[in-house]
Amino acid sequence: MVFAARKRGIKLRQSYVRVGKYAFFKQSRYGVAWQLQQARKQTRKLRTYLGRMIRDIERKLPQLDADMEVLLSRVKRIEQQQRSYRAELGFSGTTNLGGYSALR
Secondary structure, three states, X not given: OHHHHHHOOOOOOOOOHHHHHHHHHHHHHHHHOOOHHHHXXXXXXXXXXXXXXXXXXXXXXXXXXXXXXXXXXXXHHHHHXXXXXXXXXXXXXXXXXXXXXXXX
């Protein structure tokens, strides 16, 4: 997103390149260490950065070209997607399938 905006001559308020990269690494490390609350906090922070960039680009570039339109639609879809849980799919931790648990 940042590079596409720079290519079109848009000066963003903040690019979030450094802080976004740092938050992404922290989120990954917290997830590996099973510190899930901190990992979710970093994920929220990344979503906030992404939303700010989307709004800034839309504000500064009212007429979008075709490539930027495709890129923004993909990024918006990524921003709005939600986690899906196994429970919603009908799986349960106690389901027994011929001696095998569904979660193995």
